[in-house]
Amino acid sequence: MSRVINIANQKGGVGKTTTSVNLSSALAFLGKRCLLIDLDPQGNTTAGVGIDRAEVTKSIYDVLLGSSSLKDIIHVLDWDGVKLSVAPANLSLAGAEVELISEFSREMRLKNAIAEIRSEFDFIFIDCPPSLGLLTINGLTAADGVLIPVQCEYFALEGLSQLLKTFDLVRKHLNPSLVIEGVLMTMYDARLNLSNQVADEVKNFFKDKVYKSSIPRNVKLSEAPGFGKPIFLYEKNSKGSTAYMDLAKEVMGREKVS
Amino acid sequence: MSRVINIANQKGGVGKTTTSVNLSSALAFLGKRCLLIDLDPQGNTTAGVGIDRAEVTKSIYDVLLGSSSLKDIIHVLDWDGVKLSVAPANLSLAGAEVELISEFSREMRLKNAIAEIRSEFDFIFIDCPPSLGLLTINGLTAADGVLIPVQCEYFALEGLSQLLKTFDLVRKHLNPSLVIEGVLMTMYDARLNLSNQVADEVKNFFKDKVYKSSIPRNVKLSEAPGFGKPIFLYEKNSKGSTAYMDLAKEVMGREKVS
Numbered sequence: 352m353s354r355v356i357n358i359a360n361q362k363g364g365v366g367k368t369t370t371s372v373n374l375s376s377a378l379a380f381l382g383k384r385c386l387l388i389d390l391d392p393q394g395n396t397t398a399g400v401g402i403d404r405a406e407v408t409k410s411i412y413d414v415l416l417g418s419s420s421l422k423d424i425i426h427v428l429d430w431d432g433v434k435l436s437v438a439p440a441n442l443s444l445a446g447a448e449v450e451l452i453s454e455f456s457r458e459m460r461l462k463n464a465i466a467e468i469r470s471e472f473d474f475i476f477i478d479c480p481p482s483l484g485l486l487t488i489n490g491l492t493a494a495d496g497v498l499i500p501v502q503c504e505y506f507a508l509e510g511l512s513q514l515l516k517t518f519d520l521v522r523k524h525l526n527p528s529l530v531i532e533g534v535l536m537t538m539y540d541a542r543l544n545l546s547n548q549v550a551d552e553v554k555n556f557f558k559d560k561v562y563k564s565s566i567p568r569n570v571k572l573s574e575a576p577g578f579g580k581p582i583f584l585y586e587k588n589s590k591g592s593t594a595y596m597d598l599a600k601e602v603m604g605r606e607k608v609s
Numbered sequence: 610m611s612r613v614i615n616i617a618n619q620k621g622g623v624g625k626t627t628t629s630v631n632l633s634s635a636l637a638f639l640g641k642r643c644l645l646i647d648l649d650p651q652g653n654t655t656a657g658v659g660i661d662r663a664e665v666t667k668s669i670y671d672v673l674l675g676s677s678s679l680k681d682i683i684h685v686l687d688w689d690g691v692k693l694s695v696a697p698a699n700l701s702l703a704g705a706e707v708e709l710i711s712e713f714s715r716e717m718r719l720k721n722a723i724a725e726i727r728s729e730f731d732f733i734f735i736d737c738p739p740s741l742g743l744l745t746i747n748g749l750t751a752a753d754g755v756l757i758p759v760q761c762e763y764f765a766l767e768g769l770s771q772l773l774k775t776f777d778l779v780r781k782h783l784n785p786s787l788v789i790e791g792v793l794m795t796m797y798d799a800r801l802n803l804s805n806q807v808a809d810e811v812k813n814f815f816k817d818k819v820y821k822s823s824i825p826r827n828v829k830l831s832e833a834p835g836f837g838k839p840i841f842l843y844e845k846n847s848k849g850s851t852a853y854m855d856l857a858k859e860v861m862g863r864e865k866v867s
């Protein structure tokens with residue numbers, strides 16, 4: 352039975368894309384069948400795995416507006432036998448939020464598209480843009496759980512109440528079985544007071560929802576996207592690589608429990 | 610004659626709010642009459658100067674939807690005689706993009722509101738959300754120039770072409786006199802190859818539009834918002850404080866020229 356996990360936080364630059372790319376690839380390395388969906392018009396996930404957005408003719412935009420199925424648009428990446436399926440985004444997605452507003456079942460488009468193919472995957476990840484608009488709502492409606500990356504900085508704390516309000520609304524009106532899959536501390540630097548203060552506050556609030564693995568600030572993680580590679584292919588022995596591999600094992604462990 | 614500067618970049622977490630708060634306060638310290646407008650539903654600029662969003666009864670939302678003028682909503686902050694006017698945001702702004710879609714002259718709402726009060730200020734800054742939706746379009750339409758913060762990381766480069774496309778569209782249809790005010794390198798770390806590579810590429814492309822002052826990565830800048838203070842009040846002798854004061858002097862210098 353596959354698990355659909357939406358990676359969302361409207362605060363910008365907290366590590367949504369970095370987590371989408373590296374967590375899905377880590378699970379692929381661990382033998383899981385994974386699909387990664389790029390729901391952000393910026394297309395950072397698409398670029399982060401080495402797909403040239405300009406060459407993407409059919410994208411997630413065509414799936415949301417109804418002219419394609421997910422199957423039609425999936426790119427299967429093969430890294431020495433380790434496979435990751437990716438549903439890419441290109442610039443056309445920027446128009447989707449306005450265009451979807453007047454469409455029927457506008458919030459359910461992604462959920463319905465995923466239903467057709469979900470049995471082929473163990474995990475399906477959705478990378479969201481930094482907003483709580485219709486694209487993120489589609490992601491939350493389609494998901495079993497939402498994974499919330501929280502940067503260890505002050506502004507990241509501020510935004511959580513807004514995100515939880517939207518989460519509650521989606522549970523109430525669109526997806527009653529949606530749960531918080533987990534909360535991930537990102538860009539954590541144990542030497543900084545600020546990092547520790549934010550981590551403490553998040554743990555007090557979210558309790559055992561917070562993953563034991565946190566992602567340290569590690570320059571290799573920010574270099575890898577420039578080469579279109581997940582961290583495991585770019586710098587296998589880096590702190591970032593170990594942290595995302597630990598996280599993948601923790602996500603797999605929670606899967607059995609739920 | 611006042612100058613209206615919009616601070617925009619749809620890439621998340623690049624330093625839009627940090628620049629809005631610290632550049633406007635630096636100019637206030639240098640004796641300029643400044644207004645800071647928070648156009649982001651996250652309300653990070655509002656929190657970053659110490660205003661409690663929950664206590665904001667009238668906000669920029671009411672100005673955009675037409676029930677208030679800017680004068681009605683401005684909070685005047687007074688730091689030992691140094692004054693900064695702030696037009697705050699609260700959570701109601703999250704609904705503005707959808708509500709504005711069917712309103713008359715939806716892109717011009719902010720521009721018209723600013724017209725009534727611009728003579729009272731030397732500089733008016735607008736902090737935008739991480740998207741290219743109607744709020745950012747309102748900001749670009751209202752502005753004389755757009756200041757683009759660029760984080761020294763790979764994904765930040767990727768997004769610039771999309772931003773420039775939107776800039777061109779706004780110039781063509783809504784605001785023909787809009788120029789690029791300047792490009793600011795943020796979170797610059799001279800020791801990292803990545804930082805230098807990105808800075809070089811940005812300088813090659815934007816040439817003399819790039820400010821000579823760049824903002825180094827400095828933890829004091831990320832601690833200050835937790836106390837609701839600009840960097841000058843939180844840690845006056847920090848690298849972040851010096852960098853934003855230098856930038857303010859450079860922005861003032863360009864003002865005379867244009």
Ligand SMILES: Nc1ncnc2c1ncn2[C@@H]1O[C@H](COP(=O)(O)OP(=O)(O)OP(=O)(O)O)[C@@H](O)[C@H]1O
Nearest residue numbers: 363364365366367368369481567568569573621762
């Ligand atoms: N643990 C980390 N250590 C160092 N750099 C990181 C780390 N995680 C992410 N980064 C870098 O920080 C920046 C922001 O991360 P990322 O783009 O993944 O965030 P995001 O939440 O997806 O942003 P957006 O809101 O724009 O979608 C990127 O340049 C990325 O390479």
Ligand SMILES: Nc1ncnc2c1ncn2[C@@H]1O[C@H](COP(=O)(O)OP(=O)(O)OP(=O)(O)O)[C@@H](O)[C@H]1O
Nearest residue numbers: 363504621622623624625626627739825826827831
């Ligand atoms: N030069 C700097 N050095 C260290 N930290 C910084 C610096 N500039 C910004 N930050 C921190 O990085 C994070 C992102 O910055 P900020 O929130 O200003 O970006 P933004 O572009 O406004 O984000 P959003 O896209 O969510 O609006 C914040 O936690 C901020 O405190």
Ligand SMILES: [Mg+2]
Nearest residue numbers: 367368391395
């Ligand atoms: Mg992203």
Ligand SMILES: [Mg+2]
Nearest residue numbers: 625626649653
């Ligand atoms: Mg901001």
